[in-house]
Amino acid sequence: MPGNTSFWRDPVLPHVESRRACRSRACYKPHSHPTYSIGAVDAGGSIFTGSKDGKVALGNGSLVLVPAGCVHACNPLPDAHWSYQMLHLDAQWLHTHVPRLDASSASVLHEPVLYAQFCAMNALLFSPASPAAKQEALLALLHACADASGASPLPSHAARIPMQLRPVVQQLQSQPLASLAQLAELAGMSRYQLIRAFRAATGMTPHAYQLNLGVNRARSGLQAGSALADIACELGFADQSHLQRVFKAHAGITPGRYRG
Missing domain, CATH: 1.10.10.60 (Homeodomain-like)
Known part of the structure; x- marks a missing residue:
């Protein structure tokens, strides 16, 4: 079964973009984004590089919080595929609405409840729900991520x-x-x-x-x-x-x- 990728964007909510990748074997060079990113692993395993802890193994339900400008890479295990979701948020919008997440280093979370909240929020983005409902769910998730990670504002990269x-x-x-x-x-x-x-x-x-x-x-x-x-x-x-x-x-x- 080949992998597939889909994107969600809405001009009414220009500060957020979402991506779903199923059974992907794609590998990434170390890179950075001008956006704040949150990744969620749905299936399979991968290795994340870019956190203060060096290389970190990810599995089902892992969440990765990646600040804007943070160099990182996340690749599947050798000869394997994985499925994941990725959220990109405008950095200035994030700084205005959830400044606690505006940190300078990436972090990895293994929180089943938070992962379930991420999945529900992302499913809402891809649904016909109203922009107001999507925005409310997004902000709730971001504040939950800040609480779980103990994030506090730090100097930017x-x-x-x-x-x-x-x-x-x-x-x-x-x-x-x-x-x-x-x-x-x-x-x-x-x-x-x-x-x-x-x-x-x-x-x-x-x-x-x-x-x-x-x-x-x-x-x-x-x-x-x-x-x-x-x-x-x-x-x-x-x-x-x-x-x-x-x-x-x-x-x-x-x-x-x-x-x-």
Whole structure:
């Protein structure tokens, strides 16, 4: 039985997106999102990397809370498939409505009652229920996650980046095609020093950060209805095929299937 993936989005609730993946074998490169993410494992096993505890084994009913900007990956066990749900929340919206969850490190929860609440909330999102009912269930879940994790606001990943590297991050945000030589000069470091310092601060090399940034911007372009070829050109990918390969490596799905 092949795996399948479905997405839920609603322009009335633009701050939330949900994904369901059944019997997936997709593997992900380490990556980050501009959104706050909550994942739930429905079946099978996987390994999560990105929490303060290092690699963590996940099983049926595990929940993973991933702050915006946190580099992570979650992949199935070798030669196996798994099923999961993933919720993405606008980081600013979350900070306004549930600031206790606006932490800087990922956490893993094994709470059967909370997992059941997540499943019920996500089923409601995919249903014809009213936006008001969906919003109420979403907020209830988020406050329950904050209670279960003992979360409290901590400095964001951006705030914890050393001052010397902040101009590099700002340059990548404004000019994603900046070369390593340009970035090293901006930081006053050698290329090797920059790669080492940047990885220590962000969890990625500058090049991996550029690709991850491109994938996240491609998500926005796809949702806005832009043509894939135009997105690839705008973001500096060699061609449409290059963007497709990088996107699937980071998102576990092709751009076409993500667009829906």
